[in-house]
Amino acid sequence: MKTKPRDKALMTLLGWGVAFIVFFPVLWMALASVKTELDAVATPPKILFRPTLENYAEINQRADYLKFFTNSIVESVGATLVCLLLAAPAAYAMAFFPTRKTKDILMWMLSTKMMPAVGVLVPIYILAIQTHLLDTWAGMIIVYTLMNLPIVVWMLYSFFREVPKEILEAARMDGATPRQQLLELLLPLSLPGIMSTALLSIIICWNEAFWSINLTASKAAPLTAFIASFSSPEGLFWAKLSAASLLAIAPILVFGWLTQKQLVRGLTFGAVK
């Protein structure tokens, strides 16, 4: 299909427009983070102002950013690894040895995502206390793993389904055990899919706020809790809150930007053969 130059220009304009709208809140937050508290709440908003780093300095004094950052990394990467380890065999079995109930099981797993998290907050909170997992890495990794497991199983399942069945049958004839089939064939063949599943899982964990705010206090608190700690009872300090938020999302923004190719490829994998 040929596109007219005018249409192409319009599409480009539209693309930039949508991108700008999506990006605008982040931009506004970045601008607010280098304003003084007074400039940040000024109406009409100040476009011209003298930038300052005082918010960042103050945040650094009030909280240990690195500790929250480390917690975020450990919890999101840890949960993702555990998730993959549990999901890969499950997805393998469901993709290559389906039974009549496989579709139902997949649907059931997904349905657990439809329940509002707050509905199970109290039992999980009590469980966390009694197992001494409140405000620990292990506790958060368990919660995040359970939270992401359905999505990760679903994604791996669909990536595994893309691998021709005959390849595994040939491997069975060649004498490969299920473990060897998984490790020597399935994993290398669906590596792009596994990578994008892992990336998505890390991003979901990183951005998760409900459980982290409720189940952590100080020791295992990730960056979402770090942001929350700046909405103080004395009132909202927009500039400082913006600075804290930017610090919290910066790593994942950079990460997402570096891996965007992989992410897009993973999410559209199988759409076009």
Added chain:
Amino acid sequence: MATVSLSNVQKHYGDVHVIQGVDLAIKDREFVVFVGPSGCGKSTLLRMIAGLEEITGGELKIDGSVANDVPPDQRGLAMVFQSYALYPHMTVANNMAFALKLAGVPKTERDAKVAEAARILQLEKLLDRRPGQLSGGQRQRVAIGRAIVRQPKVFLFDEPLSNLDASLRVQMRIEIARLHNELDATMIYVTHDQIEAMTMADRIVVLRAGKIEQVGTPLELYHYPANTFVAGFIGSPKMNLTPVTVKGADATGVAVTLPGGGTVSVPVEAARATPGSSATLGVRPENFVVAESGPMGGKVAVVEQLGGETLVYVDVGDGTLVTVKGGGGLNVPVGTNVRLAVSTSESNLFDKDGLAMTPKVKHDYSATKVH
């Protein structure tokens, strides 16, 4: 080296019987072809022999010992898949060596075996490539190479040539036949293409709806099909199957009335020919001759001149076309009325149930090709 025997082998999924009691004995070093229309169960049967499908009834013996529950890799078989099923992330050499590697064969021995297979299949220059960089024919050769290196007792081929274009298919057909002679191995080959079956097989097994219709050498099946299904399936162009009525029988054979009113006498045993009952006359296209006079007649509808031979399609009334095969010099204009003579000694007669009546004189076509 290896025999394969099936006795009353069955496969059912719940109430659906895909394979309904197959009995078959495959001899050592025999090239057996399973042929039949799609959905007849030929691939399922092969996969059951391979161990990729569970056998739900009956007994499979490989080299005399029961193999029903032996895992696929321990049956001493190698399989070539229709889709090649190569490992896309491995080089040609590693594809071929994978089974040996899993079996713990030392690297030097592995390399020697891969080199030998590569020599047989002329793949030496491609050993470092990946499957994605190969043509269809080359991929198929790698798939065969992967089977060869394991030195299996039995080779299984599941429609290996269906994904290739016509000329390559002919070439690979010859290569596989040559390979069979060279390797001296038992081979079981599945195809829906009766020409592949005719050209390659020592014995053909014709399957329909999960049952064996007939087993025999290509020429046995060609000359003495057991029923109308085999008669119509084997041979190209197809055998002409004409509905006839039994007129009577005597010592020389059974006389039948043709649609146009003419009669012919076919030299078959009269045991199952009741006068007045319906039957089917089977005549190969080469056994019809365009002649001055003959029991059948009609108008020439289509003429196909192939150079070496000519196919004439004669409309014998109510739109039924009869195929006649003549020499390249045969020249009958479209639209002319012709008479057809029948070589009755070469014709087949089937009773009202479609089963062949026994010929009075039967040539022995049971000899297989020389190894």
